[in-house]
Amino acid sequence: MAFLEVKNLHVEIEDKKILDGLTLSVEKGQVAAIMGPNGSGKSTLAYVLAGKDDYKVTEGDVKFNGESILEMGADERAAKGLFLAFQYPVEVPGVATMTFLRTALNAQRKTRGQAEVSTPEFMKLVRDTASHLGISQDMLRRAVNVGFSGGEKKRNEILQMAVLQPTLAVLDETDSGLDIDALKIVADGVNRLRSPERAMIVITHYQRLLNYIVPDVVHVMAKGKVVKSGGKELALELEAKGYAQYAGVAA
Amino acid sequence: MKTSAEQALSAAYECARATLPGKGAVATLRADAFKQFETRGLPHRRVEEWKYTDLRALMREAYPIAPPPDAAAKQHAKAAGDILAGTDCRRLVFVDGAFAPDLSDLKPEPGLSVESLAESLANGDALVAQHVGKTFASDDAALALNTALMGDGAVIHIAKGAVIARPIHLVFAAGSEKPGSVFIRSLVVVGEGAQATIIEDHDSGAAQVNAALELIVGDAAQVDYLKITRARALHVASLLASVGAKAQFNTFAFTSDVAVARNQNFIRFAGEGTSAGIRGVSLLRGKQHADTTLLIEHAAGHCQSREQFKSVLDDEAHGVFQGKIVVKPHAQKTDAKMMTRALLLSDEAEADNKPELEIFADDVVCGHGATTSAPSEALKFYLMSRGIPETEAEALLIQAFIDETIEEIAHEGIRDALKFAALRWLGARE
Numbered sequence: 001m002a003f004l005e006v007k008n009l010h011v012e013i014e015d016k017k018i019l020d021g022l023t024l025s026v027e028k029g030q031v032a033a034i035m036g037p038n039g040s041g042k043s044t045l046a047y048v049l050a051g052k053d054d055y056k057v058t059e060g061d062v063k064f065n066g067e068s069i070l071e072m073g074a075d076e077r078a079a080k081g082l083f084l085a086f087q088y089p090v091e092v093p094g095v096a097t098m099t100f101l102r103t104a105l106n107a108q109r110k111t112r113g114q115a116e117v118s119t120p121e122f123m124k125l126v127r128d129t130a131s132h133l134g135i136s137q138d139m140l141r142r143a144v145n146v147g148f149s150g151g152e153k154k155r156n157e158i159l160q161m162a163v164l165q166p167t168l169a170v171l172d173e174t175d176s177g178l179d180i181d182a183l184k185i186v187a188d189g190v191n192r193l194r195s196p197e198r199a200m201i202v203i204t205h206y207q208r209l210l211n212y213i214v215p216d217v218v219h220v221m222a223k224g225k226v227v228k229s230g231g232k233e234l235a236l237e238l239e240a241k242g243y244a245q246y247a248g249v250a251a
Numbered sequence: 252m253k254t255s256a257e258q259a260l261s262a263a264y265e266c267a268r269a270t271l272p273g274k275g276a277v278a279t280l281r282a283d284a285f286k287q288f289e290t291r292g293l294p295h296r297r298v299e300e301w302k303y304t305d306l307r308a309l310m311r312e313a314y315p316i317a318p319p320p321d322a323a324a325k326q327h328a329k330a331a332g333d334i335l336a337g338t339d340c341r342r343l344v345f346v347d348g349a350f351a352p353d354l355s356d357l358k359p360e361p362g363l364s365v366e367s368l369a370e371s372l373a374n375g376d377a378l379v380a381q382h383v384g385k386t387f388a389s390d391d392a393a394l395a396l397n398t399a400l401m402g403d404g405a406v407i408h409i410a411k412g413a414v415i416a417r418p419i420h421l422v423f424a425a426g427s428e429k430p431g432s433v434f435i436r437s438l439v440v441v442g443e444g445a446q447a448t449i450i451e452d453h454d455s456g457a458a459q460v461n462a463a464l465e466l467i468v469g470d471a472a473q474v475d476y477l478k479i480t481r482a483r484a485l486h487v488a489s490l491l492a493s494v495g496a497k498a499q500f501n502t503f504a505f506t507s508d509v510a511v512a513r514n515q516n517f518i519r520f521a522g523e524g525t526s527a528g529i530r531g532v533s534l535l536r537g538k539q540h541a542d543t544t545l546l547i548e549h550a551a552g553h554c555q556s557r558e559q560f561k562s563v564l565d566d567e568a569h570g571v572f573q574g575k576i577v578v579k580p581h582a583q584k585t586d587a588k589m590m591t592r593a594l595l596l597s598d599e600a601e602a603d604n605k606p607e608l609e610i611f612a613d614d615v616v617c618g619h620g621a622t623t624s625a626p627s628e629a630l631k632f633y634l635m636s637r638g639i640p641e642t643e644a645e646a647l648l649i650q651a652f653i654d655e656t657i658e659e660i661a662h663e664g665i666r667d668a669l670k671f672a673a674l675r676w677l678g679a680r681e
Contacts, residue, residue: 050636078638090633094651094658100637103647108638143651160637 001066003028003199004049004168009060011041011048011224018044020224021060026168029196033210033235034203036221037243042203043087045221046172049201050084051077064168078104079111083166085157087173092144097156100144101126101163108164129162133189151182158189169193170201175209187212207239222246257292259313263432264399267316271400273372280384284398291392298392303571303603304513304542306393310485314459316400317431320346324426325354331424331454334479334505334672338664340420340450347426347458348433349403362413362445368404368436378408382438386465387491387517389546394489394515397463401436404464407449411442411469418448418475418662425456430484432459439476443469443495448662452479455486463489470495470522475661477503478514478531479669480541486512496522496551503660504531504560505669506541507676513542520547520554520582527556532656532669534676535568535600542571547589549582552612558589561656563649564600565680575607576617583612589619594626594652596680646677 002025011019018041026032036042048055049062051074062069069077092100106116117125130140133155145153154174161169171190175183190213194200202213210218210232218234219226220243227246228234253261264285271281293310294301320328328346343365344354350367357365371379384398405421423435439449451464460482468474472495480486486509494500504514518529533541543560562570572591593602606619626648634644653673660666 052632052636073641074632074635075638075640075644078636084636086633086636090627090629092630092633092648092651094655095647100634103643104634104637104639107640107643111638111640164637 001063002026003065005063007061007063009048009062010058011044012056012058013044013054018055018224019048022221022225024219024226026199026201028167028199030216031194031200031202031213033215033218034201034221035205035207035218035235035238036246038205040221041224042221043172046084046170046203049170050074050082075107076111078164078166079108081167083161083164083169085161085169085171085174087176089145089153089157091146093146095144097140097142097144098126101160104160105163125163126159129159132192133159134185135159150177151179154178154182154186155189158186162189162193167197168199168201170203172203173205174202175204175206183209184212207235210235220246254293254307256310256313260396261289263313263316267400271402272369275375276380277372281399281401284384284395287390287395288392288399291395294392300391300544300573303573304511304540306487306513309511314430314432314484316402317347317427317433317458319349320351320426325351328424328426329354332420332422332452333454335420335450335452335665335668338418338668340418342420342422343405344422344424345403345405345435346424347431348423348435350405360415362410363415364408366406368406368438369402371406376406378440379406379438382440382465382467383436386467386493387519389491389517391489391515393461393487393513394463397434397436397461397489400434400461401463402434404435404437404462405439406437407439409441409445409447412444413442414445415447418450418665420450420452423451423453423455423460423462425454425458428457430457430459432461435460435462437462437464439464440467441469441472441474444471445469446473448475448477448665450477450479450665453482453486453488455482455484457483459484460486460488462487463491466490466492468492468494468498468500471497473499475501475503477505477660477665480504480506480512480514481508482512483510485510488512488514490514490516490518492516492518494518494520494522494525494527497524498522500525500527501659501661502529502531504543505672506531506543507534507672509535509539509541511540513544515544515546517546518548520549520551520556523551523553525554527554528659529556529558530656530659531560532653532673533560533562533570534653534673535562535570536565536680538567540569540571543573544571545574547574547576547587549576549578549585549587552581552583552585554582555586556588558587559656559659560591561652562593562602563596563653564593564602565596567597567599569600570602572603572621573605573607574619575609576619578608578610578612578615578617580611583614585612585615585617587615587617591621592652593623594649595623596626596649646680649677650674
């Protein structure tokens with residue numbers, strides 16, 4: 001069985017069908033790109049994997065590391081190793097980034113029955129990672145994402161991912177709103193986390209990001225399901241021809 | 252027709268008037284104030300300023316005036332004001348409304364004078380004669396009642412240019428467990444260029460409290476005034492402040508564990524170029540009720556004021572915020588912004604927010620805003636997606652909501668103590 005197995009997943013929000021029998025598997029060590037036109041259900045898939053409860057799963061199952069996760073809360077899934085990098089990271093006024101990271105890491109460790117991380121160990125981990133991502137000490141002291149630019153918010157997502165060390169990371173349109181320099185920094189941060197022990201799902205509308213995060217496989221989504229899968233060359237083909245052939249609509 | 256509480260208050264005045272401290276002008280001040288109270292009676296919901304806190308309905312009875320504290324009462328009062336127990340302050344203790352010099356830190360300090368109001372009234376003290384009842388004209392009936400019946404309180408004078416580093420902690424403690432009522436009146440006069448932090452801390456147990464504090468902030472003075480309110484019976488407090496030119500003035504009200512509390516603040520910016528922050532946090536649960544009412548008068552130009560109040564309301568708690576900013580015709584270049592936010596933790600909790608602006612000058616920047624909401628689901632999901640369990644995520648968000656305002660307190664020790672008190676309140680949540 002694959003590391004992540006999504007089988008015949010049907011999902012609705014407010015009686016509107018978004019995912020319509022989606023099937024997908026991702027192997028450990030694999031970076032899978034998911035591409036597709038707007039409205040194809042890419043972000044819904046990301047949210048359903050992470051455990052947002054506005055969505056109603058009417059059919060199908062999601063197995064992560066051999067276990068069905070659909071009945072688990074978002075916090076429980078995170079402790080099992082799942083991470084979602086948000087397309088639009090929210091601002092958390094009054095909670096310093098450092099406090100947030102530490103609370104999250106320790107909460108996960110507690111759920112897993114591990115001891116809390118020691119302060120020096122934690123500080124070193126955050127400082128090292130932050131410096132690679134060009135995140136200043138000042139940003140770490142400030143409230144999570146408050147007053148951050150779009151690029152800073154995305155870098156902060158990658159910082160959280162690096163600190164929490166998930167085994168399955170879902171990156172939802174991490175490239176949106178980034179200029180080329182910011183994109184390179186973010187992609188570099190993601191590439192550092194590539195490992196045989198970790199799977200990644202990179203959701204993107206454009207091929208551009210995949211020049212920097214080179215995927216092992218590419219899946220194309222349209223109308224709530226995967227309609228084509230292939231190697232990284234599939235992304236280039238999409239860039240040239242657009243999504244019209246899959247969705248019957250212009251991208 | 253008078254309510255039984257009004258009848259009891261009238262009887263209390265008639266009975267006490269001969270023995271209340273102060274003769275001559277003070278007695279006249281009392282008599283006039285009492286007449287004002289008699290005409291108006293207890294404020295009720297048809298009095299606009301008291302719309303959400305109907306004192307006539309809420310005050311079923313008026314307790315008899317508390318007797319002077321005995322040794323047991325003083326012993327009992329020693330633990331009061333414990334929120335700031337770990338903070339280095341000059342502690343001045345009042346038990347059941349009466350000054351307790353034996354429980355107070357009266358170590359002399361240059362530029363600082365501390366007296367009891369009862370003594371000052373009896374002695375015909377010049378400072379008291381000059382200021383009491385004159386800081387801010389108001390026809391508020393609860394304040395009139397305080398003036399009529401004022402017993403004891405603090406009289407603090409800080410000399411021109413004096414820098415009083417240690418906060419002055421006025422602890423108004425309950426000594427007796429018997430239900431009594433206390434009428435506290437304090438006067439704080441801060442001279443030109445002086446600096447001080449004053450905390451009015453009511454830990455008033457089962458006593459009915461009507462407190463008023465008159466605060467005169469001199470030109471270029473820097474004053475932080477904080478009020479901590481905990482009370483199991485009715486608590487009505489008035490701050491009357493007049494602030495001079497080029498001053499820095501900050502207030503902070505921390506209200507939690509109260510039955511029915513009303514904090515009314517009458518603040519006038521009387522000189523140009525002053526900057527002020529008027530802030531507070533109320534944490535309420537059960538059937539608790541707290542009302543913050545502001546009347547901010549910009550009477551001089553070029554002043555900046557920031558009003559920021561937050562409440563966290565659980566169970567069936569009721570939070571009220573009424574804030575009125577008045578900009579007088581000559582107060583050009585006034586910059587005033589008022590914000591009030593309520594966080595509802597239960598469907599039965601109620602928040603009433605009423606911000607108002609009355610602007611008579613044409614070159615000003617004024618604004619206000621009010622929000623009432625439950626903790627954000629989007630924020631909660633973000634935190635949970637990082638592995639933080641739901642209850643912990645919610646607590647973290649509430650704490651952040653509260654701390655954002657507490658963070659504005661300049662004094663580190665007080666800031667940390669209030670953050671801790673808020674955390675303890677959150678920890679007691681069921």
